[in-house]
Amino acid sequence: MNVQEAIEKLNDLELKEFAYGHAMGILSYDDETVAPKGSGIPRGKTMGVLSELSYKLSTGDEARGLLDFLKEHYDELSPEDKRRTDLRDKSMRELRAIPVEEYVAYTELLNDASNVWREAKNKSDYKLFEPYLSKIIETQKRFAGLVRPDMDPYDYCLDQYEEGLTREKCEEFFGALRRRIVPIIEKVKAAEPIDDAFVRRRFPVEDQRRLSRALMEIMRLPEDNCVIGEVEHPFTTGFSKYDVRITTHYYEDNFLSSMYSVIHEGGHALYDLHSDDRFCFTSLEGGVSMGVHESQSRFYENIVGRSREFIELIYPEIVKLSPEMGKHTPEELYRAANVALPSLIRTEADELTYPLHIMVRFEMEKAMIGGDIKTSELPEMWNSLYKEYLGIDVPDDKNGILQDSHWSGGGIGYFPSYALGSAYGAQLLHKMRESFDVAEAIKAGEIGKINGWLEDKIWKYGSLYKPSELMEKAFGAEFDPKYYTDYLERKFTEVYRL
Numbered sequence: 001m002n003v004q005e006a007i008e009k010l011n012d013l014e015l016k017e018f019a020y021g022h023a024m025g026i027l028s029y030d031d032e033t034v035a036p037k038g039s040g041i042p043r044g045k046t047m048g049v050l051s052e053l054s055y056k057l058s059t060g061d062e063a064r065g066l067l068d069f070l071k072e073h074y075d076e077l078s079p080e081d082k083r084r085t086d087l088r089d090k091s092m093r094e095l096r097a098i099p100v101e102e103y104v105a106y107t108e109l110l111n112d113a114s115n116v117w118r119e120a121k122n123k124s125d126y127k128l129f130e131p132y133l134s135k136i137i138e139t140q141k142r143f144a145g146l147v148r149p150d151m152d153p154y155d156y157c158l159d160q161y162e163e164g165l166t167r168e169k170c171e172e173f174f175g176a177l178r179r180r181i182v183p184i185i186e187k188v189k190a191a192e193p194i195d196d197a198f199v200r201r202r203f204p205v206e207d208q209r210r211l212s213r214a215l216m217e218i219m220r221l222p223e224d225n226c227v228i229g230e231v232e233h234p235f236t237t238g239f240s241k242y243d244v245r246i247t248t249h250y251y252e253d254n255f256l257s258s259m260y261s262v263i264h265e266g267g268h269a270l271y272d273l274h275s276d277d278r279f280c281f282t283s284l285e286g287g288v289s290m291g292v293h294e295s296q297s298r299f300y301e302n303i304v305g306r307s308r309e310f311i312e313l314i315y316p317e318i319v320k321l322s323p324e325m326g327k328h329t330p331e332e333l334y335r336a337a338n339v340a341l342p343s344l345i346r347t348e349a350d351e352l353t354y355p356l357h358i359m360v361r362f363e364m365e366k367a368m369i370g371g372d373i374k375t376s377e378l379p380e381m382w383n384s385l386y387k388e389y390l391g392i393d394v395p396d397d398k399n400g401i402l403q404d405s406h407w408s409g410g411g412i413g414y415f416p417s418y419a420l421g422s423a424y425g426a427q428l429l430h431k432m433r434e435s436f437d438v439a440e441a442i443k444a445g446e447i448g449k450i451n452g453w454l455e456d457k458i459w460k461y462g463s464l465y466k467p468s469e470l471m472e473k474a475f476g477a478e479f480d481p482k483y484y485t486d487y488l489e490r491k492f493t494e495v496y497r498l
């Protein structure tokens with residue numbers, strides 16, 4: 001075998017891996033959107049079979065031999081193929097350290113857990129979900145120990161979502177945020193409240209669906225490659241640059257909730273839809289990490305979507321669908337969309353208090369993975385952290401510990417990416433402004449200008465660079481959370497006329 005032949009084999013292997021991921025992803029998407037409630041048993045079986053086949057493909061003799069060959073000829077590889085080799089090497093180490101039966105059992109556990117979580121959330125009954133959460137935590141700890149015995153288990157969890165992120169870096173980052181954000185929140189609490197009652201007027205779901213389509217058009221989301229589904233907890237699944245599914249949840253008495261879900265998930269979709277063609281069906285296609293992904297989604301949701309200029313842009317569409325809204329000015333809507341008040345639900349939280357919701361989850365995860373807390377004590381810990389960080393009482397588990405789907409899907413270590421992504425976004429804005437007037441572009445509806453800049457700096461690279469490398473290239477500097485805290489201070493001082 002020569003290098004050329006090895007790369008052909010690698011392409012072939014990655015195409016097959018893509019196919020398994022695609023099939024399993026479609027099953028999960030189907031489960032979350034339209035599959036009947038009782039369809040979990042066959043899906044669990046199919047997922048078990050496919051994940052076993054995919055595991056064997058990725059860790060079998062042939063894949064191992066190929067990886068060894070690529071490592072031996074590493075110096076002869078292109079930068080792209082070096083990165084593919086590095087990524088394979090990392091995941092091979094992880095997959096091989098975990099016995100296949102445990103890997104399959106875990107996939108099945110997660111399938112059951114997400115169904116049970118949904119039921120537990122509906123009934124606001126943590127006890128139903130607790131045994132599953134307990135097993136997920138135990139499995140995560142066990143896998144961390146098997147794969148990286150040299151690493152702190154929570155660092156291992158964080159690294160799954162943001163390569164190179166550690167508990168220590170999080171502590172430092174969250175400490176910096178808390179010092180700057182808490183005093184702003186205190187000032188906002190003392191300021192005159194903003195009247196936002198009018199945004200909770202009835203806005204029929206059918207009209208909200210029309211608004212979603214208008215938003216997708218404004219964002220330049222191609223309808224041939226991106227559709228929207230309706231779910232309990234909005235998310236995005238990118239299968240390839242040709243097929244990305246976004247989702248939302250409509251509330252008749254809160255149209256802003258879905259509007260910002262669509263913009264947020266649309267940001268994820270844009271990222272997935274714009275990998276360079278040459279990365280198609282390889283491990284380099286799609287977003288590199290959750291932090292970078294969240295930097296894109298939260299950039300559109302908050303920096304673009306909650307700007308005065310964007311509200312002015314979308315206002316005529318809103319009034320067309322809901323003429324009652326026309327009694328209020330775009331400025332009133334802008335302020336209503338930026339009400340900052342400590343609240344219970346992360347996904348509904350405003351831009352300013354949002355990072356505190358993440359800090360609660362960071363503390364919880366540290367205790368779950370690193371501490372010796374019992375799973376029965378977790379709701380109490382959650383509630384007391386909400387009291388401490390946000391000053392509010394949690395009435396029940398539905399609005400408390402059961403609100404997010406992440407842990408039921410094994411996503412421990414995911415949450416810090418949201419806050420990190422928000423901070424990345426603010427530094428991207430700072431850099432983008434050197435190229436053009438971002439506010440002007442939004443005002444003129446030229447979202448394509450923003451898309452073009454992000455495509456050039458971030459999207460087209462897929463997973464070619466490590467997250468921190470990619471961001472530093474885009475920033476032209478090191479990451480610094482001060483751009484984020486400066487942005488928040490400037491914005492909320494202005495919104496609340498502090």
Ligand code: ZN
Nearest residue numbers: 264268294297
């Ligand atoms: Zn997101």
